[in-house]
Amino acid sequence: MCLIDSKTYPICLTMSGLPIAAWKISHFVKHVLIEADLKLCSVLGISLETAAYMFKTLQQEFDCSFHKQIKKNDEQTSLICARCFSLKECEQKLAGSLEHYTEYLKNIVRNDHKKPRHIYYDLQDTKSNLAFVDDKGVIVVTRIQRPGRPAKLELKSGYRPFNDPANINALIQKLKELYPDRYYLARAKDVIRRRVKRGKYLRAKMILEKNW
Numbered sequence: 001m002c003l004i005d006s007k008t009y010p011i012c013l014t015m016s017g018l019p020i021a022a023w024k025i026s027h028f029v030k031h032v033l034i035e036a037d038l039k040l041c042s043v044l045g046i047s048l049e050t051a052a053y054m055f056k057t058l059q060q061e062f063d064c065s066f067h068k069q070i071k072k073n074d075e076q077t078s079l080i081c082a083r084c085f086s087l088k089e090c091e092q093k094l095a096g097s098l099e100h101y102t103e104y105l106k107n108i109v110r111n112d113h114k115k116p117r118h119i120y121y122d123l124q125d126t127k128s129n130l131a132f133v134d135d136k137g138v139i140v141v142t143r144i145q146r147p148g149r150p151a152k153l154e155l156k157s158g159y160r161p162f163n164d165p166a167n168i169n170a171l172i173q174k175l176k177e178l179y180p181d182r183y184y185l186a187r188a189k190d191v192i193r194r195r196v197k198r199g200k201y202l203r204a205k206m207i208l209e210k211n212w
Contacts, residue, residue, distance in 0.1 A: 002110045002153065004118070004130070005207060009144070009153040011106050021091040022082035024098040026066070029055065030077060031159040032101060034067055038160040039180050043136050044100055054097070061093070062086035105158035108134045109142065117211040119192060121201035129156075129201075133192065137161070137184025161187040 001010055013020045032041050036051040046054075058064040062084070069080045081087060091098065109132055112118055118132045128144040130153070141156040161184065176183040189212055196204045206212055 002106075003113050004109075004153070005116075007151075009151060011109060011142075011153050011155060012145075013102065013155050016078075018078050018082050019087065021087055022078045022084075024102060025087070025090055025094060026078040026081045027157055027159075028094065028098050028101045029058070029064075029066055029081075030070060031157070032097075034070075035159070035162065038162065038184070040138060040160045042180070043138065044097070044104060046097065054094070058090065058093070062090055064090075101158070102155070105138075105140050105155060108132050108138060108140045108158070109153065109155075115211060116208040119196075119201070119204055119206045121196070121204040123200070123202065131192065133185070133188045135185060136181040137186070137188040139188050139191070160184050161191045 001008055013023055016023075031038075032044065032046065033051045033055040036048050039048075041048065041051040055064075055067075058066075064084075064086075066080055070077055081090070084090070111134075112132050115135075117134075118130060121129050121131070123129060126143065128146075130142045130144060132140045132142070134140070137160055138158060139161065140158045143154045143156055145152045145154045172183070192201075192206075193212070195201045196206070
């Protein structure tokens, strides 16, 4: 359960009909292992070397070609794992890391009330979205679902911003290397603001403005 703006929500994983294991694996492999250079793996206590080894192991043991099939749409990406014959074995192999990743994302949502930094917004194809940013620059995307009562908060994704600004200078690059948490927090805030400014996020409402 989590408290968001005086409302209580249970947190659930994907409600898209896909196996939860497929959601966990696809997001963990994509955002933690393949995007290891963003150091979300380090936030979770996984070294860059270990992340590389883990993905290499998936390739060797399960002939994993996930990295060759990644889609822009997260649900389409999860389909890659959902259709894999090694889904169960892969889940068992990554079990501890998958739980750590999903619990980390849930805790960002649960603890946001201590220092609120979230935004309500709609997209062209989905409404009632709610994103959070923690102090390490991790963006957690959720959606308020109301199939019945009470409403639920569906966990959609959790990642660090991928692309660096085109004009990144040496000083900022040094900050990124020395203080990655501070760097990615600034990047996450900037990414969200740009999405609002450019109209990608519709009817956006940022909470709490001073924390942005």
